[in-house]
Structures are given as C-alpha cells and as structure tokens.
Amino acid sequence: MSIVEFSWSTAFTGGMLIGFAAVVLMVTNGRIAGISGIVSNILSPASASPWQWAFVAGLLASGFLVHFLYAPIPIVIESNTPLLIVAGLLVGFGTRLGSGCTSGHGVCGIARLSPRGLVATAVFISMGILTVFLMSLLGGGA
Amino acid sequence: MKSTISAFIAGLVFGLGLILSEMVNPQRVRGFLDIVGNWDPTLVFVMGGAVLVTAIGFRLAFLSSKPWFSNAFAVPTNRLIDSRLVLGAVMFGIGWGIAGFCPGPAIVGLATLNTDILIFVLAMIAGMKLVGVVSKQSG
Numbered sequence: 082m083s084i085v086e087f088s089w090s091t092a093f094t095g096g097m098l099i100g101f102a103a104v105v106l107m108v109t110n111g112r113i114a115g116i117s118g119i120v121s122n123i124l125s126p127a128s129a130s131p132w133q134w135a136f137v138a139g140l141l142a143s144g145f146l147v148h149f150l151y152a153p154i155p156i157v158i159e160s161n162t163p164l165l166i167v168a169g170l171l172v173g174f175g176t177r178l179g180s181g182c183t184s185g186h187g188v189c190g191i192a193r194l195s196p197r198g199l200v201a202t203a204v205f206i207s208m209g210i211l212t213v214f215l216m217s218l219l220g221g222g223a
Numbered sequence: 224m225k226s227t228i229s230a231f232i233a234g235l236v237f238g239l240g241l242i243l244s245e246m247v248n249p250q251r252v253r254g255f256l257d258i259v260g261n262w263d264p265t266l267v268f269v270m271g272g273a274v275l276v277t278a279i280g281f282r283l284a285f286l287s288s289k290p291w292f293s294n295a296f297a298v299p300t301n302r303l304i305d306s307r308l309v310l311g312a313v314m315f316g317i318g319w320g321i322a323g324f325c326p327g328p329a330i331v332g333l334a335t336l337n338t339d340i341l342i343f344v345l346a347m348i349a350g351m352k353l354v355g356v357v358s359k360q361s362g
Contacts, residue, residue, distance in 0.1 A: 089264075089268045092244050092268035092269045092272070093268045095269055095272065096244055096271060096272025096273040096274075096276075097240070097273065097275070098272075099240035099272070099273040099276075100240075100273040100277040102233045102235075102236040103233075103273070103277045103280070104277060104280030104284060105229065105232060105236065106229075107281060107296070108280075108284045108287075108291060109230070110233075110290055110293050111289070111290030111295060111298070112293075112297055113298060113299065114233065116325075116330065117325075120326055120347075120348075120351065121351050121354075124348060124351055131230075132226050132227060132293075135230035135231040136233060136237075137330060138231055138234060139231040139232060139234020139235035139236075139238060140237060140327065140330045140331050141330060141333065142235050142238070142334070143237070143238025143242060144247070144330075144331040144332060144333065144334030144335055145334040145335070147239070148335040153335075154248075154332070154335055156247060156248050156249070156332055156337060157248055157249065158249055158323075158337075159250065159323070160249075160321065164322060165322055165346065166342060166343075167318070167346075168319075168321035168322035168324065169318070169324075169342070169344065169345065169349070169350060170318070170349060170353070171314045171321070172314075172315055172319060172325060172347050172350065173318075173346065173348060173350020173352075173353070173354075174350035174353055174354055175311045175318055175350070176315045176325075176351070177355075178307050178314065179307060179309070179314070179315055180299075180307070180308065182326050183319075183325045184326075184327050186312070188273045189277060189281075191270075191278075192273075192277035192278040192281055193298075195299070195302070197299075197301065197302060197303070197304055200308065200309070200312070201308055201309075201312040202312075204309055204312035204313060204316060205315045205316030205319060206256075208312070208316025208317050208320065209256040209316045209317075209319045210256045210257075211316075212256070212317050212319075212321060213253055213256040213257045213260075214258075214259055216320070216321070217257065217259075217260055
C-alpha cells in the first residue's frame with residue numbers, strides 16, 4: 082500500500098466546518114444534518130419544511146459560489162454513464178431505505194454514539210472498500 | 224424566517240466544508256476506499272474533524288431546553304438495528320464505492336453544472352423515490 086499526497090490540515094479543517102454546520106442546524110432548528118433524509122423529504126414537496134429547502138439551497142449556493150466566483154472545484158469522475166446511473170440508484174435507494182448516509186449516520190450518528198449510526202457507518206464503509214477492491218480487480222484500476 | 228435563514232447558513236457552511244475537505248471530489252473518496260491500492264487517508268481526517276466538533280457541539284446544544292428557532296429538538300429516538308438499516312447501508316456502500324459520491328457532495332457538485340453529476344443526482348432521486356413505491360406495494 083502506498084499513500085497518496087494529501088493535506089491533513091485542510092482535510093481536518095474542512096471536517097470541522099462540516100461539524101460546525103451540523104451543530105448550527107441542531108442549535109437553531111433542532112435537526113440532524115442528514116443530507117439523504119433532507120433530500121428525500123423535499124422529493125415530496127407538499128410535506129417538505131422550509132428549513133429543508135433552505136439547507137439544500139445552502140449546499141447548492143456553496144458549490145456555485147466557490148466554483149464560479151472563486152476557483153473551479155476539482156472534481157475527478159472516473160465512472161462512465163452506466164456506472165453513474167447504477168451508483169446513483171444504489172445510493173438513492175440505499176440511503177432512503179437505511180435512513181441515512183455519511184452525514185446523518187456517519188458524522189451525526191457517530192457523534193451521538195447512536196447504535197444505528199455506528200452500525201450503518203461500519204457497514205457502508207466496509208461495502209465501499211469491498212466494492213472499490215472488486216472493481217480494481219475487474220477493471221485493472223480504481 | 225430565522226429558522227429558514229439559519230438552515231441556509233448551515234447548508235452553506237456544510238457545503239464549504241465538503242469543498243475544502245475535497246469530499247466533493249470522488250477521486251479523494253474512492254482513494255480512501257482503495258485501502259489495498261494507493262490509499263488516500265483524507266476522509267479519516269475529515270471525519271475526525273467533523274465528529275469531534277459535532278460531538279462537543281451537540282452536547283452543548285442539548286444543554287438548552289429547545290432550539291433557538293423551533294419548538295423542540297427533532298432527534299431520532301429509534302435505536303433498532305433492523306434489516307432495512309443494514310440492507311440500506313449495504314446498498315449505499317456499494318453505490319458509494321462505485322462512483323465515490325454520496326448525497327451531500329453530489330448536491331454541492333450539481334451546482335458546478337457538471338453533467339455527470341446531474342446524471343448521478345437524477346438516478347439518486349429515482350432510487351429514493353423507488354423506496355416509496357416499494358414500501359407502498361409491500362404494505
């Protein structure tokens with residue numbers, strides 16, 4: 082195993098920002114910053130709450146502002162269209178079925194020592210690792 | 224109004240955190256999942272920073288009797304580890320490993336008007352909606 086170049090300080094700082102945002106949402110609105118749950122909810126617009134629309138708008142605004150007003154965001158996608166569709170379906174179905182993703186179960190769940198969060202996170206990380214491993218065997222490169 | 228504005232700010236800062244930490248870059252994410260290959264530990268530090276701040280912040284938040292702009296904390300009380308949770312996590316993990324996107328980074332990335340991300344997000348929405356359809360049919 083070789084380790085790629087990375088900056089632990091920007092990674093950690095970015096993580097702290099994520100955590101700070103989750104805390105802001107809890108302190109102000111009393112809600113878990115679980116993106117999959119929030120997005121799932123706004124798919125039924127009639128029953129969606131204003132805070133959910135606002136949170137998603139904030140996410141979109143961050144991407145738009147940084148990418149178009151500061152600097153292009155590095156996004157390297159190694160998947161072809163069929164894989165993107167399969168991945169999207171699995172992520173959508175799986176996060177809604179399992180009631181959470183990396184933000185809800187991972188960040189907030191672990192922070193709260195939630196048994197569901199801890200189990201879900203262990204499971205999806207393991208499956209992610211297994212999937213990348215199998216793909217590297219099949220495709221000759223991750 | 225204050226509830227909506229504060230939620231927007233939370234989303235904005237959350238997104239900035241995802242961007243700074245490069246979690247919006249699927250190459251970084253899959254690099255973390257590629258533990259037998261060229262391992263990228265970035266995600267460990269991102270999670271570390273996020274969980275640390277959230278753990279401390281939540282404890283402080285719950286010292287209050289209610290949130291600032293709503294009537295009560297809406298924190299999940301379900302602690303049951305059931306088949307839906309595990310199956311859902313399995314499926315999510317596989318999808319995450321395939322493309323390196325989870326919902327948050329996908330939404331942020333969508334704003335860059337990247338058509339690949341649009342494809343992913345549309346499929347993700349379809350997958351989410353499918354859960355509702357399947358749930359109704361199975362009762």
